[in-house]
């Protein structure tokens with residue numbers, strides 16, 4: 001496979017990675033791509049948390065964002081070309097039910113940059129409220145893979161994880177390569193390696209995607225497997241065989257942001273060739 005083909009494949013993988021059953025009319029978050037989780041991952045554990053009334057994964061993935069800008073660079077070596085788009089969301093732009101559930105004043109700026117080999121996504125959070133607030137953030141990236149039995153994830157060994165499939169049991173990852181042959185839903189904490197590698201097990205030459213991050217602490221690995229897939233109306237029953245989510249964020253603990261302060265974090269997906 002040539003570099004160009006490999007790159008096309010990556011773009012195709014990332015760009016077309018939504019479920020055949022995904023709902024695209026805005027009534028539900030799209031099951032694919034990179035849904036943005038903010039300010040709550042899952043649902044709040046504690047009924048006293050300020051985010052306790054929010055639905056699963058919060059506000060950002062089911063709000064309509066405002067397009068802010070687009071820029072592109074045109075270099076001699078087109079491999080260096082970069083296209084960047086920014087999008088904004090404020091508390092007043094979120095659907096009424098979500099605004100009422102979490103009535104904080106905030107501003108989000110989401111920046112997406114694409115080069116031949118990389119996809120960068122970065123989120124800036126500004127607290128425009130009078131009080132500090134807590135939030136989680138997560139880039140819930142779906143990867144399309146030819147065959148889940150050939151997928152492995154590197155860079156997670158020796159990390160402590162919370163296993164949501166086993167009711168939140170905690171354990172230490174001993175494997176160099178994390179593979180998937182059953183339902184997996186784990187939060188790996190304090191990911192010290194700047195580089196997680198998702199080996200998608202391409203048949204003609206391996207397709208590896210490297211994930212590096214800025215200012216994020218945890219990595220979630222998720223595959224719903226057979227029963228959960230059947231229970232999801234916006235996911236085909238067989239699609240668990242061709243996908244994995246490897247999600248970069250800070251979700252084990254909240255990030256506390258004081259009034260007037262900014263926080264920024266992001267991920268870079270790159271083709272490791």
Ligand SMILES: O=P(O)(O)OC[C@H]1O[C@H](O)[C@H](O)[C@@H](O)[C@@H]1O
Pocket residue numbers: 042056057164185186220221222245247
């Ligand atoms: O079905 P959704 O709300 O999109 O969530 C999909 C999945 O997201 C994360 O990976 C969570 O760890 C899972 O527990 C959850 O099932």
